[in-house]
Amino acid sequence: MTAFLKQENGYIFRIVHRENLPLVLARGLYARNADGSDPGYVNIGNLDLIGRRGSRSVPVRPGGVLNDYVPFYFTPLSPMAFNIKSGWNGITRRANDDILIFVSSIYHAIDQSLELIFTDRHAYLMTANFYRDVERLDQIDWVALRSKDFKKDPTNPERVERYQAEALVHRHVPLDGLKGVAVHSESVRADVQKFVDKAGTPLLVRTKQSWYF
Template identity: 30%
Template sequence: MHFTHIHNLPAILAAGRLVADNAVGERLATDVGSAAIKASRRARQVPCPPGGVVADFVPFYYAPRSPMMYRIACDHRDGKPNCYPGGDDPLVYLVSSVDRVHAARLSWVASDGNCAAALTSFSNSLPDLAELVDWPLMREGVWKNTPDDQDRMRRRMAELLVHREFPLDLILGYAVRTQAREEQLRQVLRDAGIINAYVGVRPDWYYGFGRREVQG
């Protein structure tokens, strides 16, 4: 699952691909990422082929409601200054599969957690994914650390990193938070000449915090 702001989709659809952060340049209409996190990904070396740094890859998560999306939703809720202010509602998921990436012979690397963390491991071996990724945790709705397991959040941030670019013909479908966003996305797709794409409304894939909402 890769997510991006809906304002970025026209350029992505026109290019027919997602591109790595190090190559995206001015094509990113709305940047929802943290400048500090992006800087760390530009510095973190990937220790297995094809090498480079994390920002040389297009990132995909294995589960919705990631810690990164939680940060975006909380920044909006709290009105945090100098951050992307729009929350997670305008974000669109682009969904694919490891099998599609592998069958297309794309170069990829998987991590077992947050790519910025020093203890995170990487592999480019498909059989390794069975043990590398904490699949039971990916299926859980709550990923916060617990007294017995202080590493849950890091592991929930495991990624499949596709080298340099990801062609959109490998996308299975799209997901949005609300019916209104579905209508908006379908118009964006129609404008790009895409008529029959699968678009799902998945409110449970989002946090959707309102401004200054207090969690009970």
């Protein structure tokens, strides 16, 4: 199920609330600090951490802070997705049918001339290494990502950090910077497909229950 998570594919994933679908189809994905961000956008996840990312500087070009970038993970089964499903640590719980998983790849983003960097672990951590060269994708822990195991381990304390490696696209991901969107059920797939068809975009819509907790 996770065998496709490997360096040569370079797939990246962003989870988005279903209510944001019309915005994404009309405008793509915007960074929190970008001029095109919409105040009506429904945020999910740890809002405190989202705010604190605005003070975490990015040490490589094009610089700025994390909130100048649209973040993706290298797996759909991220700790963030688990926390949203479970409501861990006070995070608002969301049903799987309320969550869309947008998919792109490092290589597709580059082909679309998007300015992209990536990290070897959660980008907010001061120990995170930032890269621009796709040859450094070998610094991603692909084995851990395929294992779906992000439990804390005192013998390997970096595992959960490295499992949360990020791809960061500067400012804006236009719709053609995305390859597809995954949903949890056939009923949602049919609904999302109607929106995609109306928008006139070739974005693929697939039901991927194994990408959800």
